[in-house]
Amino acid sequence: MNADHSEFVEGPDGWIPVALSVDLPEAGVMRAVIAGAQPLDLVVWRSRSGQVSAFDNRCPHRGMRLSFGFVRGERLSCIYHGWQYGEDGGCRHIPAHPDMTPPTSICANTYACQDHDGVVWVSKGADNSDDLPNFGGQGLRSLSVERGETVLRKLLAETHLPVSLTSDMQMAEAAIATQTRTSLVLEARSDAKNLRLMVHFQKITPDRTMLHVQTSPELPAELRISLSRWAERFRWSAENLGTMINSWDATSQETHP
Amino acid sequence: MGLQLYDYVLSGSAYKARLFMALLGLDYQSVSIDFHPGGEHKKSDFLQINPAGTLPVLVDGDLTLCDTQAILAYLAHKFDTTNQWYPTNDPVATGRILQWLAFAGRLTDTAGAARLHDMLGRSLDIDAARKGAHKALRELEAHLTEQGFRGHAFLIGSKPTIADIACFPYTALAPDGGIEHDDYPAIRKWLIAIRRLPGFIEMPGIHRLHDMRDEDGG
Amino acid sequence: MTTSDVARNDWYPVAIDNLLTNGQSEVVVLMQEELTISRGNDGVIKVTAQDGRPCPVAINYGHVWSSIGQPDHALFDIPEAHEDGRRMVDCGPVRVKASPLRVVENFLDIAHFPFVHTDILGAEPHTEVEPYKVEIRDTVDEVWATRVRFFQPQAAKSAEEGQMTDYMYRVPAPCTSILYKTCPPRPGSWDVIALFVRPISEDLCDAYAWMALYDETSKQSDLVQFQQMIFLQDRSILENQIPRLLPLDPKMEVPTRADTTSIAYRRWLKRKGMTYGAQLVAR
Ligand SMILES: N[C@@H](CCC(=O)N[C@@H](CS)C(=O)NCC(=O)O)C(=O)O
Numbered sequence: 001m002n003a004d005h006s007e008f009v010e011g012p013d014g015w016i017p018v019a020l021s022v023d024l025p026e027a028g029v030m031r032a033v034i035a036g037a038q039p040l041d042l043v044v045w046r047s048r049s050g051q052v053s054a055f056d057n058r059c060p061h062r063g064m065r066l067s068f069g070f071v072r073g074e075r076l077s078c079i080y081h082g083w084q085y086g087e088d089g090g091c092r093h094i095p096a097h098p099d100m101t102p103p104t105s106i107c108a109n110t111y112a113c114q115d116h117d118g119v120v121w122v123s124k125g126a127d128n129s130d131d132l133p134n135f136g137g138q139g140l141r142s143l144s145v146e147r148g149e150t151v152l153r154k155l156l157a158e159t160h161l162p163v164s165l166t167s168d169m170q171m172a173e174a175a176i177a178t179q180t181r182t183s184l185v186l187e188a189r190s191d192a193k194n195l196r197l198m199v200h201f202q203k204i205t206p207d208r209t210m211l212h213v214q215t216s217p218e219l220p221a222e223l224r225i226s227l228s229r230w231a232e233r234f235r236w237s238a239e240n241l242g243t244m245i246n247s248w249d250a251t252s253q254e255t256h257p
Numbered sequence: 258m259g260l261q262l263y264d265y266v267l268s269g270s271a272y273k274a275r276l277f278m279a280l281l282g283l284d285y286q287s288v289s290i291d292f293h294p295g296g297e298h299k300k301s302d303f304l305q306i307n308p309a310g311t312l313p314v315l316v317d318g319d320l321t322l323c324d325t326q327a328i329l330a331y332l333a334h335k336f337d338t339t340n341q342w343y344p345t346n347d348p349v350a351t352g353r354i355l356q357w358l359a360f361a362g363r364l365t366d367t368a369g370a371a372r373l374h375d376m377l378g379r380s381l382d383i384d385a386a387r388k389g390a391h392k393a394l395r396e397l398e399a400h401l402t403e404q405g406f407r408g409h410a411f412l413i414g415s416k417p418t419i420a421d422i423a424c425f426p427y428t429a430l431a432p433d434g435g436i437e438h439d440d441y442p443a444i445r446k447w448l449i450a451i452r453r454l455p456g457f458i459e460m461p462g463i464h465r466l467h468d469m470r471d472e473d474g475g
Numbered sequence: 476m477t478t479s480d481v482a483r484n485d486w487y488p489v490a491i492d493n494l495l496t497n498g499q500s501e502v503v504v505l506m507q508e509e510l511t512i513s514r515g516n517d518g519v520i521k522v523t524a525q526d527g528r529p530c531p532v533a534i535n536y537g538h539v540w541s542s543i544g545q546p547d548h549a550l551f552d553i554p555e556a557h558e559d560g561r562r563m564v565d566c567g568p569v570r571v572k573a574s575p576l577r578v579v580e581n582f583l584d585i586a587h588f589p590f591v592h593t594d595i596l597g598a599e600p601h602t603e604v605e606p607y608k609v610e611i612r613d614t615v616d617e618v619w620a621t622r623v624r625f626f627q628p629q630a631a632k633s634a635e636e637g638q639m640t641d642y643m644y645r646v647p648a649p650c651t652s653i654l655y656k657t658c659p660p661r662p663g664s665w666d667v668i669a670l671f672v673r674p675i676s677e678d679l680c681d682a683y684a685w686m687a688l689y690d691e692t693s694k695q696s697d698l699v700q701f702q703q704m705i706f707l708q709d710r711s712i713l714e715n716q717i718p719r720l721l722p723l724d725p726k727m728e729v730p731t732r733a734d735t736t737s738i739a740y741r742r743w744l745k746r747k748g749m750t751y752g753a754q755l756v757a758r
């Protein structure tokens with residue numbers, strides 16, 4: 001059994017990337033799914049002051065998904081009856097009873113959440129031991145791919161990246177510079193400069209992955225557009241190689257038990 | 258006589274016209290057609306007005322327009338004095354806008370169809386509708402991502418045009434047809450940008466942005 | 476009675492009477508069973524199950540009612556339906572990916588008005604729910620909530636300005652909810668709005684809204700669309716409540732005083748053994 005598989009039973013340990021920081025602006029609210037036998041449905045939100053938090057995506061009152069909610073100041077409100085929660089998950093205000101102080105027992109289930117190096121990370125466990133990368137990258141885009149993480153890591157090892165700004169887009173071979181539990185860094189050499197691409201993997205199901213992609217900082221818009229198109233093409237090839245990839249994946253597991 | 262809109266409250270297409278008229282600050286008379294459950298849009302009285310049997314229809318004096326995208330173009334030409342919403346003096350913008358108006362038709366045929374299936378029980382190939390919707394949303398996501406790199410919040414540039422109005426409703430209402438926005442961060446930002454436009458109005462399925470009220474939190 | 480009997484042996488809406496013409500038939504699903512509703516050339520409506528067995532038929536409140544079991548009681552009465560001067564409005568079925576019981580419970584709730592029906596049925600800062608009275612009337616086996624009051628910016632199609640609106644709620648059957656509310660053009664009378672729900676499965680249903688109103692001026696299609704607007708604002712809420720089944724375990728969700736009707740409704744369902752569309756133990 002490969003390492004991936006157990007994660008879909010118990011759910012992954014440690015920090016999991018769920019969004020690029022730029023895609024969760026102040027007062028932003030989004031949904032994130034974490035793989036597992038019982039996948040986690042989470043709401044991830046950012047307060048006005050910039051603090052990020054993650055809760056079970058289920059309002060303690062009547063079960064409404066909190067990802068439909070809205071942020072005012074430092075609180076997340078549920079869209080259904082407007083109950084307000086602080087970043088610790090505690091209910092602070094119940095509009096139907098405006099003069100009542102909600103009992104501390106009313107509390108959304110919280111997860112550790114941090115904004116680190118341009119990525120929003122969530123952790124299931126209390127153990128927040130830091131194994132997060134420090135790439136200093138700039139957010140490019142997040143995209144979902146109908147493929148498992150293992151396959152995507154393999155395909156990325158063989159990719160070519162656009163590296164120049166000329167219209168006859170120059171492609172350079174990319175090499176994996178670093179791999180970690182959550183992430184992978186690709187490097188391509190062009191002219192004098194090295195282009196780096198950081199890919200963070202968020203497993204959704206065994207066959208579905210959200211990729212959060214960052215680049216070296218301060219790239220011109222034209223190159224970022226080229227890289228975004230590269231990401232589209234990469235996804236297309238990953239999704240269209242069909243059976244070939246699956247069998248390749250299976251054999252490689254046999255040869256490297 | 259002023260503008261008249263043959264209208265249905267749950268129609269995303271009719272909402273394009275309502276929304277645009279609201280953003281332009283135009284008054285109009287809404288004539289409600291019993292699309293569901295009555296099926297009035299397929300009955301002979303209404304077919305006299307629009308033989309295609311679709312909503313909305315805009316009537317302005319002697320003019321009757323039966324296509325949503327045509328209605329947007331007409332309203333922009335006639336009433337938008339700023340020339341922002343449909344800048345026909347700019348050939349590139351015009352070409353691009355027309356391209357997105359056509360794309361809006363794809364959204365109606367996919368995400369809009371899935372919504373009719375899930376919400377009103379219309380029988381159709383739901384898997385094909387959802388698949389087509391996700392394909393269209395991926396295209397929209399890719400374009401909006403690139404617009405972001407250019408510093409542009411909207412489909413054509415830094416200001417909204419009728420292209421945004423045409424594509425907004427069925428994108429925003431996609432979850433009504435079981436098509437979630439989770440995979441599309443650039444689309445989510447664009448939807449919010451449109452919902453924050455001065456004069457914006459909602460329709461059922463698109464909630465009020467309550468964070469715009471004064472902040473009484475923490 | 477076993478739990479499923481309670482659900483099986485009840486009446487559910489299967490069609491709108493007026494929309495079924497002579498010689499026409501329609502297929503609908505009731506609790507996972509396909510039923511064919513047909514109107515003969517003589518105008519008589521028959522409901523047939525997939526295995527060919529005839530199902531009971533009742534026609535009332537603009538709808539055709541049937542059952543996959545054998546109801547031991549007549550369809551509940553709505554006395555207001557027989558009052559002169561009311562307009563009956565059929566609003567049509569809307570499909571919702573949620574338990575029919577969640578749909579009924581939402582209909583009994585007023586605290587969501589400012590957030591879900593903003594500027595129509597409610598608006599901040601008028602969010603307070605004053606105490607009201609709830610009882611399970613054992614003689615009729617119904618849940619009733621009375622003396623419910625809420626501030627509404629536009630209480631009905633016919634309303635011209637904001638007002639305190641009075642409500643009463645009545646649950647005559649697990650999948651039916653009826654509300655009575657202040658009638659803007661006729662102070663002192665009640666408008667009647669009902670939601671009849673047909674379970675397709677435990678977490679999918681068709682909801683038919685029906686109204687008996689005092690309103691002589693509004694166009695029929697405007698009345699239908701006002702109600703559809705309201706219900707479709709609720710739909711995206713209902714499809715996003717977790718779990719999709721209604722939890723009957725009191726530990727599962729946290730109510731407050733504003734939810735007294737919902738608490739009584741859940742208790743009443745549990746007592747009746749109505750578990751179709753419900754979740755008994757916390758998961
Ligand atoms: N091509 C039409 C499409 C508009 C449209 O699809 N309207 C829907 C209402 S949302 C409609 O009338 N559909 C008729 C039907 O589906 O039978 C236009 O752009 O005006």
Ligand code: FES
Nearest residue numbers: 059061062078081
């Ligand atoms: S369900 Fe969230 S406030 Fe009621």
Ligand SMILES: [Fe+2]
Nearest residue numbers: 581587591709
């Ligand atoms: Fe509601």
